[in-house]
Amino acid sequence: MTQKTALNILKTGANVFLTGEPGSGKTYVVNDYVDYLRRAGIETAITASTGIAATHIGGMTIHSWSGIGIKKKLTKYDLEKIATSEYLVKRIRRTKVLIIDEVSMISADTLTMVEAVCREVKGVSAPFGGLQVVLVGDFFQLPPIVDRQEPAPTDLFLELETIEQSTSHFSFSSPVWPRAGLIVCYLTEQHRQADRQFSAVLSAIRSETVGVLEQEIVASRLVTPNTVPTEATKLFSHNLNVDQINLDKLNKISGSVRIFTMKSEGREALVITLKKSCLSPERLELKIGARVMFTKNNQRLGFVNGTLGEVIGFAKLSGRPIVKTKDGRRIEVESMAWPVEENGRALAQISQLPLRLAWAITIHKSQGMSLDEAVMDLSQVFEFGQGYVALSRVRSLAGLHLLGWNQKAFAVHPQVLSIDRNFCQQSVVGEETFTKMPMVDLQKMQRNFILASGGQWPVKNEADEKSRPVINHQRIKKNKIDTLDETLALWRQDQTLKQIAQKRKLAESTIFSHLERLVLQNQLKPAELKRLPSPVLTKALPKIQTVFKELKTRNLLPVFEKMGGAYSYDDLRIARLLLED
Structure with missing residues (x-):
């Protein structure tokens, strides 16, 4: 499905599961839709599964937004308590559209709890209390981390009826997934990997059809520890102390160190969460010659989350670092903000240079990045999806440097493989339905949704949308x-x-x-x-x-x-x- 078709479907108010390979434009479509809703005056909740993902989108975690916190199960008592919290009730009741990013990292039980909260607070029996829900993500990415230990039974817990629980940890196994009537929008355009040969390898992993040809292509990128390019970022499968590795590399560079300290403002609890989730450190130490990676997108200056470069100096007046990227551009890097916003109001924010040292990073933290070049050893991969995430971070085969791999590196979860085929088929059906629909009927659906949600029709500046290639965040x-x-x-x-x-x-x-x-x-x-x-x-x-x-x-x-x-x-x-x- 194209981005344009997906956006048209979203504008009808339908519940949607937006998916696709890395680089297919999921974030672009979400940004476009959020911009459209804001111009229409529609209250939108932008949430994500993890703190890191939430900092990328300027939202909050779904756990915080819904009030479920760290709960693994939700009782009737818990529901009633949430439904009497005035600030949570106000937040949920004024929301018309709920967006959950990185849904692959949300457990089935979490999704079930969120849906129950929405119904309870909204007082509407429809799925998610009648909200338009937009689930975004790719189940071939890293799965949710699930605590296998059940809570110890207590008298209170045993006396209370619990919310319906799922038998599988993937969110698509939640009983609310089919009830929500999600239209699957499976994006098929590729905007990250321009290398067709490399794209074919990644697609083969997704379809579990990796054969001799694909393995030969991957094998062509094998390197030895002695031939590893020094300028490439190293991805680690295990949670090694990458910060210490980066600091050791920095200390080997001669010259004085410049320190850039993060600034913060707003609610203390939110600031703490932002600091933990931000890829840029609270205290950033840099020297001339330091290998760095951008941790935020800035279309105006031409860098994205994952762009690599080297510090070549510091501006005389401002003292800001000047970074030379792989393609030769020189960027004087300014501090940027990571806010937590609710309905356009900043609750808290942190500010720091959008940089981190880039000699090493974990695969988990690389999720969502687009890297020019990376060195990885996939011989120690230990969970489904980890190898695929690492490989798909790189834009081209030429940027891949592989120290080794095991068969687990190409393995995908059998449940994901099975459901993905269904998603593809559902997307084709949805695309055919909407592309065959007369434009007047489609626009009527879009108009009715905006007006029913209390928005303004026609949407301001809607005619400018087609000519706008990207959202100008500046x-x-x-x-x-x-x-x-x-x-x-x-x-x-x-x-x-x-x-x-x-x-x-x-x-x-x-x-x-x-x-x-x-x-x-x-x-x-x-x-x-x-x-x-x-x-x-x-x-x-x-x-x-x-x-x-x-x-x-x-x-x-x-x-x-x-x-x-x-x-x-x-x-x-x-x-x-x-x-x-």
Whole structure:
């Protein structure tokens, strides 16, 4: 299926499983669809299976979004507790579209729990409570890590009816998968591996048809430890101390070291999660001659997550590192942000140079990267999909340097192999159905979905979509800054929240979110917001803020519960905003 067809299907509001080989454009389609929904004014929850995946998309983990946390099972009691959490209820009820990235790394039981939470909170019996759900991923990638140990039975657990559990750990084995009526969009275009011969090898692994020819092609890339190219990144199958390996390599380079420290702002718990998940380290040490890898995408400057290069100097004025990439481009690398956003509002963010030392990296952390060149030893591969993930990180056969392999390197999980054939067939049926549909009927479905979700039709700037090759993240960021500046200017003209909302034709809650973000970015001081609360709330502020300090939290729920619900969440939000650190 083409990206265009998949996007048209998504716009109808259908539940979709978006899949395809690495480099087929899954992320591109998701970005396009999210941009479309935002222009339509549709509330979208962007989530992922892991912290690393979540940092790539600027969202949060599905566990955090749904409130299930680290639970392995969900009881009726757990469901009721989640359904009485005001902030979770608000979050889920205002969401119209739920996107879950890297669904291959989510267990069947996790997906079942998330679906149950959505139904319970929405109060709708339809799958996922009537949300449009978009599952994104490739089951040939690394599978979910499942704790085989069941929780010890307790009286409480045995007395309560548990949510339906699955017998398999893959999310497609969840009972909610068929109930959701997912249309499979299996992308078939290839945008990463330009090398047809190499693409054929990867496809053979996916179909379990690796023969003599494919093995000969792979064998042609064998190297010895003495002939390994020094500039290529080494992928490790086991969780070796790659940080120590990289540091040892750095220490062997003569010259002074430059240190770049990560900055953070926002909710402490989210900041901690971001730091753990970010591929760029909290403390980045660089020298001239250091081998580095970009950890973020920037289409304007021409690098992606996985682009390799070498530090060739530091800018005289800014002190920023200058990196020469494999294709000879010189890039002065600026700090970039990894935010956690909810409905356009930044809850927390970290900022660091989008770089990491690149002599070594684990296969797990390489998932989602596109590497120019890599050295790998697949003779120690120990789980299904690990070899395929490592091989598919490289853009071409010429960039592959192989120290060895075992037969497990070409092995795929038999369950995945079987279900993938079904996915391919379902995708063909879906494509035929929608491509044969009259355009007027397709547009009617898309219009009905937008209007039913409370969005604006026609969608703003929709005509520009076809001519836009990629989402310009810099432009989007600039627009966000412009809208914040406008709110800031009006606030400093002594206009009230209501007046600003009316003048800008935005909801008061949106303007309040702007103020929160301005404080987060240190453009506004809490002292400048003293006219925000009502006279009654102003008198109560010391008492409320004392509770925030006693509990050592900036989360609203613990304060709400501690004060017995005496103050609304909106009041607590204002009190938190005025809280001096």
